[in-house]
Amino acid sequence: MTKPFAALFLFALSGAVFAADHSGHATHGAHGGKPGAPHASASGAPGSAHASDATTAPTGVTIEQCWIRSMPNNLPMAAYFRVNNTSDQALDLTDVSSPAFGHVMLHQTQRTGGMAKMVMAHTVKVPAQGSFVAEPGGYHVMLEQAAAPLVVGQTSALTFTFSDNSRLLADCQIKSPASVRY
Numbered sequence: 421m422t423k424p425f426a427a428l429f430l431f432a433l434s435g436a437v438f439a440a441d442h443s444g445h446a447t448h449g450a451h452g453g454k455p456g457a458p459h460a461s462a463s464g465a466p467g468s469a470h471a472s473d474a475t476t477a478p479t480g481v482t483i484e485q486c487w488i489r490s491m492p493n494n495l496p497m498a499a500y501f502r503v504n505n506t507s508d509q510a511l512d513l514t515d516v517s518s519p520a521f522g523h524v525m526l527h528q529t530q531r532t533g534g535m536a537k538m539v540m541a542h543t544v545k546v547p548a549q550g551s552f553v554a555e556p557g558g559y560h561v562m563l564e565q566a567a568a569p570l571v572v573g574q575t576s577a578l579t580f581t582f583s584d585n586s587r588l589l590a591d592c593q594i595k596s597p598a599s600v601r602y
C-alpha cells in the first residue's frame with residue numbers, strides 16, 4: 421500500500437534535488453578559471469557527426485548500463501553510465517556528445533552543508549583494470565534542449581570521447597523521472 425506513495429515521494433524528491441542541482445548551473449561561468457577557453461565537454465552542434473566519425477574505439481573499454489532519467493516539459497535531464505576498462509592503460513573521459521540535444525555536459529554534483537550544486541567536470545579518470553561510474557548524486561551527463569521528446573522504453577545514443585581521441589557510442593535506456601538506477 422505504500423508503493424504508490426513511495427513512488428510519488430521519490431519523484432517529488434528527485435524533482436527537488438534536481439531543482440537544487442540545476443540552480444548550480446549559475447556557477448558554471450566561474451568554474452575553471454579560463455573564461456572563453458574552449459570547453460572540453462561542450463557538445464557537438466546539433467546535426468554534427470558522431471557515430472560516423474572515422475575514429476577508433478578504445479581497446480578493452482566499454483560503456484555499460486547507460487540510462488537517461490527523462491524529464492517532462494523539456495527540462496534538463498541526466499544520463500548515468502559505467503565505463504569499464506579491462507586494459508592496462510588508464511585513460512580520461514574527455515567529452516560526451518549527442519546530436520539529439522542542444523547542450524551535453526559532463527557534470528559532478530557536489531554537496532556542501534546540505535546544498536547540492538553541479539560543477540562542470542572537464543575530464544574524469546578511468547583507471548587501468550578498473551571502472552568509472554556516473555550515478556545519481558555524483559557524476560552525470562547533463563542533457564539539455566532535447567530536439568524531440570524522449571520516450572520511456574526507447575534508447576538515445578551518446579558518444580563518449582577519450583583522451584586518446586578514441587570514441588564509443590552507447591545506446592542509453594530512457595527511463596521514467598522516478599528512476600534512480602539502471
Ligand SMILES: [Cu+2]
Binds near residue numbers: 528538560
Ligand atoms: Cu548537471
